[in-house]
Amino acid sequence: MTVTKRQSSRKSKLPLHLMLLPAVILTLIFAYLPMAGIVIAFQNYKPWLGIRHSEWVGFDNFNYLFDYPDxxxxxxxxxxxxxxxxxxxxxxxxxxxxxxxxxxxxxxxxxxxxxxxxxxxxxxxxxxxxxxxxxxxxxxxxxxxxxxxxxxxxxxxxxxxxxxxxxxxxxxxxxxxxxxxxxxxxxxxxxxxxxxxxxxxxxxxxxxxxxxxxxxxxxxxxxxxxxxxxxxxxxxxxxxxxxxxxxxxxxxxxxxxxxxxxxxxxxxxxxxxxxxxxxxxxxxxxxxxxxxxxxxxxxxxxx
Structure with a gap:
C-alpha cells in the first residue's frame, strides 16, 4: 500500500519536474559549465593558446590585484x-x-x-x-x-x-x-x-x-x-x-x-x-x- 502511494505521488509530481527541467538545463549550461573557466584566473591566459597550453602562474594574478594601485x-x-x-x-x-x-x-x-x-x-x-x-x-x-x-x-x-x-x-x-x-x-x-x-x-x-x-x-x-x-x-x-x-x-x-x-x-x-x-x-x-x-x-x- 505504501509503495503504491509513493508511486502515485511520483507520477503526480512528474509534470512539475518536467516543467522545471528546461530551467535546470539552462542553469547548468549558462551558470555551471562556464565555471570551468575559473582556471584562467591562475594562468597567463592567451586566447590563441587556449586553457590547456597557457602558462600556469598560480596566485600571481591575485597578488597583482592587491598590489595594483586602483x-x-x-x-x-x-x-x-x-x-x-x-x-x-x-x-x-x-x-x-x-x-x-x-x-x-x-x-x-x-x-x-x-x-x-x-x-x-x-x-x-x-x-x-x-x-x-x-x-x-x-x-x-x-x-x-x-x-x-x-x-x-x-x-x-x-x-x-x-x-x-x-x-x-x-x-x-x-x-x-x-x-x-x-x-x-x-x-x-x-x-x-x-x-x-x-x-x-x-x-x-x-x-x-x-x-x-x-x-x-x-x-x-x-x-x-x-x-x-x-x-x-x-x-x-x-x-x-x-x-x-x-x-x-x-x-x-x-x-x-x-x-x-x-x-x-x-x-x-x-x-x-x-x-x-x-x-x-x-x-x-x-x-x-x-x-x-x-x-x-x-x-x-x-x-
Missing amino acids: SRQVILNTLVIAGMKIVVGMIVPITFALLLNEVRKSAFKRTVQTLVYLPHFLSWVILGGILIDMLSPTGIVNHVLVQLFGIKPVFFLGNGNWFRFTVITSDVWKEFGFATIVYLASLAGINPALYEAAELDGASRWKQTLHVTIPGILPIIIVVGTLALGNILNGGFDQIFNLYNPLVYHKGDIVDTFVYRFGLEQGQLSFATAVGLFKSAVSMVVIVISYFLAYRFANYRIF
Missing part, C-alpha cells in the same frame, strides 16, 4: 555605493509604505502605488540616456537651478562626489516602488484587532505606528536587510556602466566595471577573471553569513 579604491567604491544603496533603499520604501498605508482612499492608493512601481520596468540603458541629457551642464535640471535659484551649473556626472549621489538617488527612485510592495504585503498581515486595542487605550496614529505597525513588519525588515548583505559587492554594473566616464573613475568605478574594462577592453582576461573570482568568493561568504543572520534573528530559512 584595486583598493575600486573595492572601496563598490562597498560605499552598494552599502548606501542598501541602507537608503530600505529606509525609503519602508517610510513610503508606512505613509501609503495611512491613505484611506483605495483608488488614490492604487494609483500612487502603480506610478512609483513603473520605473522598475525601465532598463538602465533607457534611464541612463535620459539622466545624461537631464543632468548635463546644459540640461533641464541645471537650467532650473540657474534660473530659479541662481546656482551655478552642477556637473552631476562629471564630479565624483555628485556622481555617487546621483547613482544612489536614481537607483532608489527606480526600485523603491517595487520594494514597497513587500512592506505593504507585510502591513496587510497585521491583525486589525491590535490597532483597535491600541485605539481604545488612547494611542494616537503615531503611537500605533511605533508600537503596532513597526513591530509588525520588523521580521520582514530584518529578513530583507540581512539578505541584502549578499549584494554588498554588487554596485550595479548596468547602471554605473551607462552613467560613468573617465572623469569619475576615482569615485564611481566598481568591481564589475573594473573587470569589464580590464577583461574586454584591455584584453587582460586572467587578471579580470581573478578579480571576478575574488568578488564571487567574498560574496559567497557574505551570503552564507546573511542567511545565518536571517535565520537567527527572523527565523527565516529557505529549506
Whole structure:
C-alpha cells in the first residue's frame, strides 16, 4: 500500500519536474559549465593558446590585484555605493509604505502605488540616456537651478562626489516602488484587532505606528536587510556602466566595471577573471553569513 502511494505521488509530481527541467538545463549550461573557466584566473591566459597550453602562474594574478594601485579604491567604491544603496533603499520604501498605508482612499492608493512601481520596468540603458541629457551642464535640471535659484551649473556626472549621489538617488527612485510592495504585503498581515486595542487605550496614529505597525513588519525588515548583505559587492554594473566616464573613475568605478574594462577592453582576461573570482568568493561568504543572520534573528530559512 505504501509503495503504491509513493508511486502515485511520483507520477503526480512528474509534470512539475518536467516543467522545471528546461530551467535546470539552462542553469547548468549558462551558470555551471562556464565555471570551468575559473582556471584562467591562475594562468597567463592567451586566447590563441587556449586553457590547456597557457602558462600556469598560480596566485600571481591575485597578488597583482592587491598590489595594483586602483584595486583598493575600486573595492572601496563598490562597498560605499552598494552599502548606501542598501541602507537608503530600505529606509525609503519602508517610510513610503508606512505613509501609503495611512491613505484611506483605495483608488488614490492604487494609483500612487502603480506610478512609483513603473520605473522598475525601465532598463538602465533607457534611464541612463535620459539622466545624461537631464543632468548635463546644459540640461533641464541645471537650467532650473540657474534660473530659479541662481546656482551655478552642477556637473552631476562629471564630479565624483555628485556622481555617487546621483547613482544612489536614481537607483532608489527606480526600485523603491517595487520594494514597497513587500512592506505593504507585510502591513496587510497585521491583525486589525491590535490597532483597535491600541485605539481604545488612547494611542494616537503615531503611537500605533511605533508600537503596532513597526513591530509588525520588523521580521520582514530584518529578513530583507540581512539578505541584502549578499549584494554588498554588487554596485550595479548596468547602471554605473551607462552613467560613468573617465572623469569619475576615482569615485564611481566598481568591481564589475573594473573587470569589464580590464577583461574586454584591455584584453587582460586572467587578471579580470581573478578579480571576478575574488568578488564571487567574498560574496559567497557574505551570503552564507546573511542567511545565518536571517535565520537567527527572523527565523527565516529557505529549506
